[in-house]
């Protein structure tokens with residue numbers, strides 16, 4: 001049901017963003033926040049429209065279905081005044 005058969009476990013590469021890996025290479029990419037914070041590999045096809053880094057939907061970002069998806073890092077950065085937790 002999917003073309004995504006490969007996974008790219010490399011570190012985030014600004015010259016070859018997660019957006020590029022997912023859309024062009026059709027590769028699954030590990031959520032960068034799971035990786036950085038928990039040293040956990042959780043493959044995803046979601047990427048942040050702002051920083052172009054992969055995130056796992058639900059826990060580390062949201063895909064609204066319209067407009068760009070946003071990871072929690074960019075979300076908290078853009079709405080830091082509203083952060084309550």
Ligand SMILES: [Zn+2]
Nearest residue numbers: 031034056060
């Ligand atoms: Zn995650």
Ligand SMILES: [Zn+2]
Nearest residue numbers: 048051071074
């Ligand atoms: Zn982001």
